[in-house]
Amino acid sequence: MDVNPDRLNAFIGKMLGDVGAAMNASLMLIGDKLGLYKTLSEKGPFTSTELAQATDTSERYVREWLAAQAASGYVEYDAATGKFSMTPEQTMVFGDEDSPVFMGAVGSLVSATLLDEPKISQAFKTGKGVGWNRRSECLFCGTARFFRTGYKHHLVQEWLPALDGVVEKLERGAKVADVGCGHGVSTRLMAQAFPNSRFLGFDYHPGSIEAARRAAKQAGLGDRVRFDVHSAKTYPAAGYDLVCMFDCLHDMGDPVGAMTHVRETMAADGTCMLVEPFAGDRLEENLNPVGRIYYAASTVICTPASLDQEVGLALGAQAGEARLRDVAGKAGFTRFRRATETAFNLILEARA
Numbered sequence: 095m096d097v098n099p100d101r102l103n104a105f106i107g108k109m110l111g112d113v114g115a116a117m118n119a120s121l122m123l124i125g126d127k128l129g130l131y132k133t134l135s136e137k138g139p140f141t142s143t144e145l146a147q148a149t150d151t152s153e154r155y156v157r158e159w160l161a162a163q164a165a166s167g168y169v170e171y172d173a174a175t176g177k178f179s180m181t182p183e184q185t186m187v188f189g190d191e192d193s194p195v196f197m198g199a200v201g202s203l204v205s206a207t208l209l210d211e212p213k214i215s216q217a218f219k220t221g222k223g224v225g226w227n228r229r230s231e232c233l234f235c236g237t238a239r240f241f242r243t244g245y246k247h248h249l250v251q252e253w254l255p256a257l258d259g260v261v262e263k264l265e266r267g268a269k270v271a272d273v274g275c276g277h278g279v280s281t282r283l284m285a286q287a288f289p290n291s292r293f294l295g296f297d298y299h300p301g302s303i304e305a306a307r308r309a310a311k312q313a314g315l316g317d318r319v320r321f322d323v324h325s326a327k328t329y330p331a332a333g334y335d336l337v338c339m340f341d342c343l344h345d346m347g348d349p350v351g352a353m354t355h356v357r358e359t360m361a362a363d364g365t366c367m368l369v370e371p372f373a374g375d376r377l378e379e380n381l382n383p384v385g386r387i388y389y390a391a392s393t394v395i396c397t398p399a400s401l402d403q404e405v406g407l408a409l410g411a412q413a414g415e416a417r418l419r420d421v422a423g424k425a426g427f428t429r430f431r432r433a434t435e436t437a438f439n440l441i442l443e444a445r446a
C-alpha cells in the first residue's frame with residue numbers, strides 16, 4: 095500500500111469531525127426535546143446549575159451536555175464566569191423554531207434512522223422494503239418539524255407564486271389536494287394564507303392523518319381543511335385546481351401510477367406542484383453536503399419506503415429533474431418545468 099501521510103492525516107481529521115457530529119446527534123435531540131437550547135438562547139447566559147433549574151433537569155447531566163455543546167461549537171462558554179450562552183446565529187439554528195434556518199428537529203430524524211437500523215440492515219439482505227407504517231414514531235414528527243422550516247418560509251412567499259396563475263385561483267377560491275401530506279404542515283400553511291380555498295390532505299399512513307387532523311383543529315381551520323387516509327392512487331377525484339406533493343413522490347412505490355391518478359383528479363387547467371429534494375441529474379453533481387444528507391436519508395428512509403409498495407420503482411431522494419420529468423411524461427403530463435428552487439428543494443410544475 096502506497097499511503098500518502100498528508101492525505102491520511104487530512105482524512106483522519108475529516109473523520110474526527112464526522113465522528114464528533116455523529117456522537118453528538120442524540121445530544122441534539124435531547125437539547126431540543128428538553129428545551130435546553132430554547133431556554134439557554136432565550137434566558138441565558140447560564141451556568142449549568144441555572145440551566146438545570148430553568149429546565150427542571152439534573153445539573154450533572156446538563157453540565158456534561160453543555161460541555162459537549164461547547165466543544166461542538168453549538169453554544170459559547172465563558173471560562174471567566176463559568177456561564178454558557180448562544181450567539182444569534184446558534185439561536186437561529188437551534189433555539190428559534192420559527193427562524194428560516196431552524197434545524198433543531200434533525201435529532202429526531204437521525205434518531206429514527208438509528209432506531210430502525212436493524213430493519214434496514216435486514217432489508218439490505220432481502221431486498222424487501224420497510225414501509226412508512228413500520229418506522230419509529232420520531233420519524234413522523236421529525237419529518238414534519240424538519241420540513242416545516244422550508245415550507246413556512248418559502249411555500250406561500252415563493253413557491254406558489256412561481257406557478258403559472260395559481261395564486262390568483264387560490265385567492266378567488268380553489269380546490270387543493272395535498273397528497274402524501276404527512277402531518278399536514280404544508281396544508282395548514284396554505285389554508286391559513288388562502289381563506290377562500292378548500293384543502294384536502296391525503297396520506298396512506300393513518301397515524302399521520304390523525305396527527306394532521308388534530309393540528310388543523312388546534313389551528314381553528316374549520317371545515318375548509320380536511321384530512322383522509324388514502325393512497326396517492328386512490329384519493330377521490332374532485333377537479334382540483336392544484337395538487338401538491340411535498341417530498342413524497344420519490345417515497346412512493348409507483349410514482350408513474352400516482353402521477354397518472356393525480357392528472358385524472360385535476361381540473362382540465364389544473365396544476366400539479368411537485369416539491370422534491372434538490373438534486374442534479376448525475377451522481378457526480380450531488381457529491382456535496384446537501385447530497386450527502388439526502389443520499390443517507392434515501393438509503394434508510396425513502397428507498398425502503400418505496401420498495402415496500404407495489405412496483406417499487408425506488409426513485410431515491412436524489413432522482414433529479416430529468417428522472418422526475420420522465421415520470422410525469424409517462425403519467426400523461428405534457429408540460430413540465432422547474433418553477434423555482436432552493437438549496438434543499440426543486441419546485442416543479444406539471445400540467446396536462
Ligand SMILES: C[S@@+](CC[C@H](N)C(=O)[O-])C[C@H]1O[C@@H](n2cnc3c(N)ncnc32)[C@H](O)[C@@H]1O
Pocket residue numbers: 226237238241273274275276277278279280296297298299302324325326327339340341342345346347399403
Ligand atoms: C417524507 S414524508 C413527507 C410528508 C409531508 N408531505 C411533508 O412534507 O412533511 C413522505 C410521506 O409520503 C407518504 N406516502 C408514501 N407513500 C405513499 C402513497 N403511496 N400514498 C400516499 N402517501 C404516501 C408517507 O406516509 C409520508 O407521510
